[in-house]
Amino acid sequence: MLKNALGLSLVVGILGCAAPQRAGTPAISDSGSVGKEVAQLKETLARLDNRLGHLESEVAAASAENELTEMTIDKVLWADETVTPGLSQGKPTLLGHVKEWRGFGKMLRFTRQADQNFILEADGHPPVFANTGEGGRCSADGSTRYVMFWLDGDLVPNATYHMRPQNGKEKYRWSVPADLVVVAFDAKR
Secondary structure (H helix, E strand, C coil), X not given: CHHHHXXXXXXXXXXXXXXXXXXXXXXXXXXXXXXXXXHHHHHHHHHHHHHHHHHHHHHHHHCCCCCCCEEEEEEEEECCCCCCCCCCCCCCEEEEEECCCCCHHHHHHHHHHCCCEEEEECCCCCCEEEEECCCCEECCCCCCEEEEEEECCCCCECCEEEEEECCCCCCCEEEXXXXXXXXXXXXXX
16 A cells, blocks of 8 residues: 555655646836836737738739739928938939729839830930839828839929839830929939
């Protein structure tokens, strides 16, 4: 009988050590550390949401379904480095508002497929070449949406330029109204 009791106590001892122990609720040291932890969790969730948004855009850009084959630049603004630092890449930069919208992924697809070269022309002045990048900048709902144009030179101050797309790819075409003009001022490039 003693032999059985010894075996039973060994089994209980081993299982007791291996069984998960219930941890007590950790004491909250102060509300400041809880606030920091909540802020870190919110930041992590925001990064994950951003990554999911990028992934969703890439999936949409990979599909030709419901794609844009023409995009119209209906307004241009000079990029402001104080609002979007690093956007200009050291070059004069225009933001072109696009009229059409089917989500960032479809805008991304179009800018990848279309000819990215434009010419800005003004009477009596040399042309200035510009190109777009892939994608652009937009708000989550698309109410604000722009493609970037990096100029390969400076515009002549106060000259009136017309923007002309090269449209070297037949299926994907940019459209710019004839009355859309770009004016360079000394204070803004």
